[in-house]
Structures are given as C-alpha cells and as structure tokens.
Amino acid sequence: MSAAAVDLAAPAPVLLEAVGITKRFGGVQALSEVGFSIRRGEIYGLIGPNGAGKTSLFNVLTGIYEADGGRFVFDGAPLEGLKPNEVAARGIARTFQNIRLFANLTALENVMIGRHVRTRATVFGAIFRDARTRAEEAAIAARSYELLRYVGVHTRANDLAKHLAYGDQRRLEIARALATDPKLLALDEPAAGMNATETATLRALLERIRADGTTILLIEHDMKLVMSVCDRVLVLDYGRRIAEGPAAEVQKDDKVIAAYLGGDAALNLKGAG
Amino acid sequence: MPDEPVPPGVLAAWRSHPAASRVGVALVAIALLALPFALAGVGTAWVRITNLAILFVLLSLGLNIVVGFAGLLDLGYIAFYAVGAYVYALLASPHFNLHLPFWAILPLGALVACLFGVLLGTPTLKLRGDYLAIVTLGFGEIIRIFLNNLSQPVNITNGPQGVTLIDPFRIGSFSFAQPQSLAGLNFSGPIKYYYLLLLVLVVVVVLNLRLQDSRIGRAWEAIREDETAARAMGINTRNMKLLAFAMGASFGGVAGGMFSAMQGFISPESFVLVESVNVLAMVVLGGMGNIWGVILGAILLSFVPEVLRYTVGPVQMQLFGRTLIDPEVIRMLLFGFTLVLMMLFRPAGILPSATRKRELESKRAT
Numbered sequence: 001m002s003a004a005a006v007d008l009a010a011p012a013p014v015l016l017e018a019v020g021i022t023k024r025f026g027g028v029q030a031l032s033e034v035g036f037s038i039r040r041g042e043i044y045g046l047i048g049p050n051g052a053g054k055t056s057l058f059n060v061l062t063g064i065y066e067a068d069g070g071r072f073v074f075d076g077a078p079l080e081g082l083k084p085n086e087v088a089a090r091g092i093a094r095t096f097q098n099i100r101l102f103a104n105l106t107a108l109e110n111v112m113i114g115r116h117v118r119t120r121a122t123v124f125g126a127i128f129r130d131a132r133t134r135a136e137e138a139a140i141a142a143r144s145y146e147l148l149r150y151v152g153v154h155t156r157a158n159d160l161a162k163h164l165a166y167g168d169q170r171r172l173e174i175a176r177a178l179a180t181d182p183k184l185l186a187l188d189e190p191a192a193g194m195n196a197t198e199t200a201t202l203r204a205l206l207e208r209i210r211a212d213g214t215t216i217l218l219i220e221h222d223m224k225l226v227m228s229v230c231d232r233v234l235v236l237d238y239g240r241r242i243a244e245g246p247a248a249e250v251q252k253d254d255k256v257i258a259a260y261l262g263g264d265a266a267l268n269l270k271g272a273g
Numbered sequence: 274m275p276d277e278p279v280p281p282g283v284l285a286a287w288r289s290h291p292a293a294s295r296v297g298v299a300l301v302a303i304a305l306l307a308l309p310f311a312l313a314g315v316g317t318a319w320v321r322i323t324n325l326a327i328l329f330v331l332l333s334l335g336l337n338i339v340v341g342f343a344g345l346l347d348l349g350y351i352a353f354y355a356v357g358a359y360v361y362a363l364l365a366s367p368h369f370n371l372h373l374p375f376w377a378i379l380p381l382g383a384l385v386a387c388l389f390g391v392l393l394g395t396p397t398l399k400l401r402g403d404y405l406a407i408v409t410l411g412f413g414e415i416i417r418i419f420l421n422n423l424s425q426p427v428n429i430t431n432g433p434q435g436v437t438l439i440d441p442f443r444i445g446s447f448s449f450a451q452p453q454s455l456a457g458l459n460f461s462g463p464i465k466y467y468y469l470l471l472l473v474l475v476v477v478v479v480l481n482l483r484l485q486d487s488r489i490g491r492a493w494e495a496i497r498e499d500e501t502a503a504r505a506m507g508i509n510t511r512n513m514k515l516l517a518f519a520m521g522a523s524f525g526g527v528a529g530g531m532f533s534a535m536q537g538f539i540s541p542e543s544f545v546l547v548e549s550v551n552v553l554a555m556v557v558l559g560g561m562g563n564i565w566g567v568i569l570g571a572i573l574l575s576f577v578p579e580v581l582r583y584t585v586g587p588v589q590m591q592l593f594g595r596t597l598i599d600p601e602v603i604r605m606l607l608f609g610f611t612l613v614l615m616m617l618f619r620p621a622g623i624l625p626s627a628t629r630k631r632e633l634e635s636k637r638a639t
Contacts, residue, residue: 062505088507096505102498113495117507119488123516126487127480133487140488180507 015040015075015215016061016092016184022069023053023060023239030056031239033070038184043206043216045230045247047223049259053239054219055097058188062094063087075183089117093182095173097189097219103162107153107172110161111144114179144179151175151205167198171205178209185209186217191225203229227251235259305471309464320463324535326575327470328528333555333571334481334564335524340553341562341626342490343517344497346406348549349393349413353522355420355544356389357382357529359430362539365440368431375442379530386526387519389416394518398511401500413549420541435540442469442534449534466535473531477524481564484520493517558615560622569623577611578604 016038023031031053038044046054059065061072063084072079074090082090093114102110119140125133148154151171156164164172170190177185187206191199199222206229210216220226226233227247235243235250237259243250250256312319336350360382364373393412397405424432441450441462449469452461484490492513495503504510533539551574559570585600619625 064501064505083509084501084504085507085509088505093507094505096502100499100502100505102495102502104498105494109491109494113491113503113508114506116488116492116495121488123484123489123520126484126489129483137487176506 013040014038016217017073018061018070019073020070021057021060021067021072023056023065024068029239031060031067031236034236034239034241035070036234036241036244038215038217040215041210041213042231043210043218043229045226045233046217046219046236047221047226047233048236048242051238052236052259054236055188056239057236058094058186058219061087062092062186085117088180088182091181091183092186093177093180093184094186095170095177095188095190097192099169099173101161101169101173101176104160106158107148107161107164108141108144108157110172111147111175111179112140114147114176115140115144117180144175147175147178148172150178152201167194167201170194170198170202174205174209178214182214184215184217186219188219189221190218191220191222199225309467310458313461313464317461317463320461320467322576322579324463324466324470326572327467327474328532328535329552329555329575330474330568330571331470331477331528331531332525332552333559333567334477335521335528336552337521337556337561337564337567338481338484338493338524339517339521340556341567342485342493342497343514344493345514345517346402346409347518347521348406348410348546348553349416350409350521350525350552351544351546351549352393352413352416353386353389353525354529354532354548355416355541356386356522357526358533358539358543359420359436359529360385360526361530361533362436362439363429365534366436367438368436372440374444375440375530375534376444379527382530383523383526386529387523390518390520390522391515393522394515398514410546410549413544413546417541417544417546420544430541433541435538435542436533437538439533439537439539441537442466450537463535466531470531473527477527478564478568485564489513489516554612558612558622560625562626563622563624566622566624566626573623578608581607 014037018037019035021031021034022029034053034057036044046057048054056065060067061079063079063082063086066081074092077090079087079090102113105113119136121133121136125136145154145157148157151174153164153168153172153175156168161169161172170192174185174187174190177187190206191202194202203225206216206218218226218230230247232245233243233247233250234241235253235256237255242255242259243253308323309320312323332350332354335353336347339345339347339350361375361378363369364371364378364381365375366372393409397408400408420430421433423430424434430436441448443449449465450462452459453465454460492503492508495506495508496510496513500510532543536543552571555571555574556567557570558574559568560566581604582600585598585603586596589596589598615623
C-alpha cells in the first residue's frame with residue numbers, strides 16, 4: 001500500500017495502480033504481493049527471467065485469471081471481478097505471447113472484430129440494416145483499414161491472418177488491440193522471434209502509439225528494446241517485485257543482475273564491490 | 274492518426290459474396306415458381322417431398338448458425354424442431370380443443386423454441402467440442418422422452434400416440450389444405466404450402482446472409498476461431514453463444530410449426546436422434562458456414578434418398594428380374610458411401626465457405 005501511495009503523488013496522473021497482487025496455482029506462488037503503478041502516457045516495461053510471473057500478471061490484470069489477493073485500480077475505478085470482455089470494455093487491450101489471431105479470417109476482419117466492443121449494432125440492426133447500422137458498418141471497415149495502415153500491414157488486408165509473415169502477425173495483433181480504443185495497451189513479448197529490422201520498426205510503432213496518447217505496458221525479453229523504449233521498468237523474479245524504476249537504474253541493480261545471471265554472480269559482484 | 278481514404282478495392286474484395294447476377298437470380302426465381310407444376314406432372318408425392326426438403330433446408334440454415342458460424346457442435350438440434358411442432362400441434366388441434374390462427378402460433382413456436390435454445394445454451398456455456406456435443410445429444414433425447422411421457426398424470430402431449438387432426442394453415446376461408454383453381458391452374462394443397470415455404474425460405478436466407486455479414490456474425494466467427502482471444506477483444510462470449518443457440522433454435526421452431534400443419538399429425542417418432550444427425554450431415558456435406566453450400570447439402574440429402582427409393586427397386590427388376598437387395602438397405606449403403614467419398618475428396622463440403630476453402634488451399638500449399 002505504501003509504495004502505491006507514494007506513486008499517487010507522482011507528477012503524472014496514475015492510469016493503473018496495482019496493490020498486493022497475489023496469485024497461486026496449487027503450491028506454486030506465481031505472484032506474491034506485487035504492487036506498481038503506471039502513469040498516463042508512459043511505456044512501462046515488465047521484465048524478469050522465464051517463469052517470473054509476467055504473463056500471470058497479465059492474465060490477472062486482463063481478467064483471464066482471478067487474483068487470490070490484491071486489487072487493481074484502473075482509470076480511477078477498481079477492476080475487481082471483471083471478466084476479460086469487461087476489462088477490454090474498460091479500456092485495457094492486450095496481445096498474446098503466442099500469437100492468438102483469428103487465423104482463418106482476413107487481416108481486415110481481425111481488426112474489425114476488435115471494433116466490436118466500441119460498436120452497438122444488435123441482431124435487429126444486423127437483420128434490418130437500418131441507416132445507423134449501415135453507417136456503423138462503414139465506420140468499422142474504414143477505421144479498421146486505417147489501423148492496418150497505421151501498423152503497416154494494410155497491403156495484406158484481405159489475406160488470411162495465418163498467411164501473414166510472423167512480424168506482420170505481431171503487428172496485426174497490435175492493430176486488433178488498438179481497434180478496441182484502449183487507454184492501456186498491454187503487449188506480451190511483441191518482439192519475440194523478430195529480426196533486428198522488424199524490432200526497429202516495432203520500436204518506432206510503440207513510440208508512435210505512445211505519442212498518439214495510448215499508455216503501454218510491455219513484457220519483453222529483448223533488453224535492447226526495453227532499455228531504449230521504456231520510461232520505467234518493473235522487474236519480477238519468482239513472482240516477487242525485486243526492482244522498479246527508470247531502465248538505466250534497474251539495469252545496474254544487484255538483485256536484477258542476480259536474478260538474470262544466477263545467485264553466484266550476485267555474490268561475486270558483491271565480493272568484488 | 275492519418276485520415277486517408279480506404280481504397281475501394283479493399284472493401285469491395287472483402288464484401289464479395291458469391292451473389293449471382295440479376296439475370297441468374299431472375300432465372301432461378303422463375304424456375305422455383307414453376308417447379309411445383311413440373312413436379313406435380315411427375316407425381317403429387319414429389320411436391321410433398323420437395324416441401325419436406327425445404328423444411329430441412331430451413332433446419333440446416335438454423336443449425337448452421339450454431340455449428341457453422343459460432344462453431345458450437347450441436348447434436349440435439351431436432352429438439353427445437355420438435356418444440357415448434359408441438360407448440361403448433363397443441364394450440365391448433367382438437368387435443369385441447371384450441372384452434373388459434375397460424376400467424377399467431379408460428380411466432381409463438383419460434384419464441385418457445387428460442388427459450389429452449391437459451392435453456393440448452395446456459396448450462397453448456399463452458400463446454401467445447403466433444404463435451405458440448407454429448408450434452409446437446411442428451412438434451413435432444415430428453416425433449417423426445419418428455420414428449421413421449423407427458424401423457425400422465427395430465428395429458429399434455431398425448432404420449433407416443435402423438436397429436437392428430439392438426440389444423441392446416443388457414444387465413445379466413447382460405448385454407449392451405451384445400452385444392453383451388455386459379456387462372457386455369459390447379460393449386461393443390463401441397464403446391465400452396467410449397468409457395469408459403471418458399472416465401473419463408475427466402476426470408477430465412479436473407480436473415481442468415483445479413484447476420485453473417487454483421488457485427489454479430491463476426492463475433493460468432495471470432496468465438497469459433499479463438500474463444501480466449503475473442504473475450505480479450507471485448508466480445509461477451511456468453512451472450513453471443515446464447516444468441517447463436519437462440520437464433521438457431523427459433524429457425525428450428527418455425528420449421529417445426531410448418532411441419533405440424535403440413536403433416537396434420539405428429540408424434541415423438543418424428544424427432545429421433547437420427548434426424549439431428551441427418552441435419553448435421555446436411556450442414557457438413559454442403560459446407561459448414563456457407564449458406565449456399567448448406568442449402569445445397571440439405572436439398573441433396575433430402576432428394577437423393579427419395580430418388581433412390583423410387584429407382585433402386587425398379588432398376589433391379591429390370592436387370593435381374595427380381596429384387597435382390599432390399600431398396601432400403603442399398604439406400605443406406607449408397608448414402609454412407611457418398612459421405613465417405615465426400616470426406617475423402619471434399620472434406621470442407623461441396624461448397625465450402627470462403628474461409629474453409631482458403632484454409633484447405635493453404636494446407637495443400639504447405
């Protein structure tokens with residue numbers, strides 16, 4: 001609670017505040033008492049070794065898992081007990097570590113489905129096709145194409161999602177998430193499997209999304225990307241928060257080095273220091 | 274965000290449906306309007322067979338919403354047909370001595386079937402694939418067994434004897450059961466029903482096409498493709514699945530009511546498991562998710578067995594001078610053989626949906 005309270009007084013208003021998030025799977029403590037806060041307009045990194053609990057934290061945040069303890073406050077209201085679709089409606093959109101596109105639909109259709117939560121046509125609208133529904137459909141298609149262009153896969157608009165190149169699939173997933181008009185975009189390892197050129201394009205895209213007013217929460221293993229793009233970074237290890245702060249500081253933290261290189265390295269460093 | 278116009282080609286390609294040209298539509302319409310008189314020339318039985326085929330097309334289109342669009346395997350679909358049929362039978366027959374007009378009962382039947390759809394959908398929301406199939410199969414049987422046994426202690430369904438003397442459709446003094454002459458043409462009862470069924474069919478096809486190409490249709494497809502991702506994108510999967518069950522069920526209910534009125538007699542025997550499987554086979558054979566494919570599948574599976582029924586016996590008599598193999602047996606044999614061939618050579622159906630076709634091509638390419 002105390003750490004979060006300090007952050008509340010921080011200069012930029014807080015978009016997402018997590019307090020004491022805890023999650024157990026049987027005997028495994030996936031997350032214990034994790035707290036952090038994300039300010040509006042920042043790119044917030046979430047790093048840690050494999051199995052540190054990063055994706056678990058994502059799943060708890062987006063309502064796929066229910067937390068065993070703790071709470072999230074998003075945009076001024078609690079996120080407790082919400083289902084994934086309600087979380088999306090509140091303004092948190094996510095991508096998945098192992099890409100989960102609608103593989104047999106076209107790129108454009110994938111993004112159009114992202115518009116679902118911001119549009120209202122009912123069965124009756126769909127059947128009678130009144131003027132409002134037709135206008136809404138046209139707006140959905142136009143906006144979806146615009147988003148494809150924004151992430152740079154508009155040339156493949158009518159290709160099946162699964163036929164897109166790997167990097168394009170990653171960017172399509174971002175476009176689909178952006179289609180829900182999120183306040184917070186949560187990306188789970190967007191650069192995984194990308195080559196250097198693709199990663200550079202991705203970095204430019206992330207900075208552009210932030211510049212256009214969307215806050216980003218980024219899980220990433222590519223340290224070069226994290227260090228260059230993130231304002232602040234949270235480090236998890238074995239489900240615990242071990243460090244938080246500006247990327248450059250976190251990088252030098254003993255505990256972080258130990259977590260990544262193993263306990264002995266930390267001892268050696270301490271011995272040397 | 275840049276506000277650049279969408280190139281027209283992109284949306285046009287996305288919207289391209291296999292819609293025939295105007296001339297084609299007109300020709301098909303004329304053929305469909307003339308069909309019953311051509312069939313009546315061959316034999317009145319064929320008009321009745323055509324009417325039943327249209328009912329099965331209606332059923333297949335309803336099931337296609339659940340199975341083809343939303344990807345929920347339903348093996349008890351015939352139960353909704355039964356519900357619609359019994360609602361009509363009980364409210365328009367001497368059984369309760371009620372004779373409500375059909376235009377009031379048909380929507381009611383659709384509504385009751387819709388409620389049963391939600392009733393089936395609610396407990397099965399978390400089930401997928403095989404598990405869902407088993408529960409829906411059980412549901413179909415439960416409905417049939419209820420219909421069979423609800424004759425005691427209060428006689429509601431009249432049990433296995435079924436309901437008889439069900440009213441035909443009637444508007445004032447105009448009855449769909451009576452033959453009538455108009456402009457020199459003889460409109461028999463089945464021919465009148467044919468035109469009514471054709472009208473209902475056109476409405477249902479338009480509804481299906483519009484549903485598929487809408488926000489709702491896309492949400493169903495998203496659930497079919499990846500339920501977790503669909504929920505993360507803000508789709509209320511619970512409501513959308515219930516909606517699919519409800520829409521599919523109400524189409525089944527309408528078809529059931531029309532079946533009741535056309536037959537004049539129904540019993541639980543008409544709603545056995547094999548009928549559910551039959552409708553599912555029509556959907557799969559034609560091409561799941563493709564409305565035109567499903568229609569074709571339903572027509573083929575309705576007509577081919579009838580054609581065989583009328584030809585297998587006589588052909589054997591011609592060739593061997595006697596009937597060597599029971600026509601019924603050879604009919605099922607050919608039926609099974611056709612399905613096996615289909616699965617081997619056109620696993621996505623005769624007219625696969627655009628999606629499944631692309632899916633298949635990509636498999637071949639890799």
